[in-house]
Amino acid sequence: MAGVLLAAGEGSRLGTPKALVELGGRRLVDRGADLLRGGGTEPVIVVLGAARVDVPGVAAVYNPDWATGMGSSLAVGLRAVPADCAAAVIALADQPLIGPAVVRRLIAAYEAGAQVVAAAYDGKARNPVLLARRHWPEVLAAAVGDAGARPFLRAHPELVTLVECGDVGSPDDLDTPEDLARLRGLLDAGPGG
Numbered sequence: 001m002a003g004v005l006l007a008a009g010e011g012s013r014l015g016t017p018k019a020l021v022e023l024g025g026r027r028l029v030d031r032g033a034d035l036l037r038g039g040g041t042e043p044v045i046v047v048l049g050a051a052r053v054d055v056p057g058v059a060a061v062y063n064p065d066w067a068t069g070m071g072s073s074l075a076v077g078l079r080a081v082p083a084d085c086a087a088a089v090i091a092l093a094d095q096p097l098i099g100p101a102v103v104r105r106l107i108a109a110y111e112a113g114a115q116v117v118a119a120a121y122d123g124k125a126r127n128p129v130l131l132a133r134r135h136w137p138e139v140l141a142a143a144v145g146d147a148g149a150r151p152f153l154r155a156h157p158e159l160v161t162l163v164e165c166g167d168v169g170s171p172d173d174l175d176t177p178e179d180l181a182r183l184r185g186l187l188d189a190g191p192g193g
Contacts, residue, residue, distance in 0.1 A: 003036030004077035007093035008049025008066035017051035039103020069146035101168035114161035
């Protein structure tokens, strides 16, 4: 079970590449790699683009087309997954409130027979997602621009197994300086804060 972290964006609204942003003294790219590793994926592949950074313990791949959006990063990441991996968990670097327990739940659903699994928060599908290899060609054909796997998931709701994860994570993402301040406040407050 591979883990693919999409961390190539420039963070235009934030003013800096998201991979480089620090929360609690750790870069988002490192938090994302730890999320996947701690959740049980191996190898962990980090797709970089706007910023090239060293991320210990992962296979870093560069997306030369990162500016075209998430779709090209998803393609680069999935193509870097070794052939012996039957599935991959796809996570985004800009969702620091998602913990390894979310990834473990997705993997458990796959091990129970699900082929496409999405983390749900209050019943709504979000990230991360797990995709069995047999679906990758169709996922990649639909992944254009900044859409990632979303077009495939919407076109095939009958394939998607939702796994509720709201008790172990939050899909809050980081796009603006205001988001960064809010997320720093949540992390500083600790659990239940």
